[in-house]
Amino acid sequence: MDKFDQAILAVLSENARTSVSAIAERVNLSRSAVTERIRRMEQTGEIRGYRVERPPYVEGEAKVQAYLEVTQKGYRCEEIAAQLLSLQGVTCCHGVSGEVDLFAFVETTDMQQLHELRYQIDQLLPSDVTVTTHVVMREWR
Numbered sequence: 352m353d354k355f356d357q358a359i360l361a362v363l364s365e366n367a368r369t370s371v372s373a374i375a376e377r378v379n380l381s382r383s384a385v386t387e388r389i390r391r392m393e394q395t396g397e398i399r400g401y402r403v404e405r406p407p408y409v410e411g412e413a414k415v416q417a418y419l420e421v422t423q424k425g426y427r428c429e430e431i432a433a434q435l436l437s438l439q440g441v442t443c444c445h446g447v448s449g450e451v452d453l454f455a456f457v458e459t460t461d462m463q464q465l466h467e468l469r470y471q472i473d474q475l476l477p478s479d480v481t482v483t484t485h486v487v488m489r490e491w492r
Contacts, residue, residue: 360397362377415461417459423480432453440464
């Protein structure tokens, strides 16, 4: 990968929809050279694809987000996190300091699915583990 490939990747990383003409102008190559370089980088796996990223919440779309506060007796956070992450809807777990041992972030399509997820968690975890659900009401960025 030379400096031109790196420059092309930098432009595409900023905006994957940048036209070949605009990329060619920015990196001082012809359109055909840019097209060929992009094609080669796609074939070799240096460019693995293009994707659409959406914000975690889109207005009008049903989505429930919640934090699960997990308190347990002992040193089983890694084990509990692995169990939680095996469930659909649990996106990440964080071991934290203080009286709470672990926070898990979950996303479901609706409250019923959140309720079903909590039931699964209650069945999965030992009885000495306490889980409290905090539903996200609003998000600021």
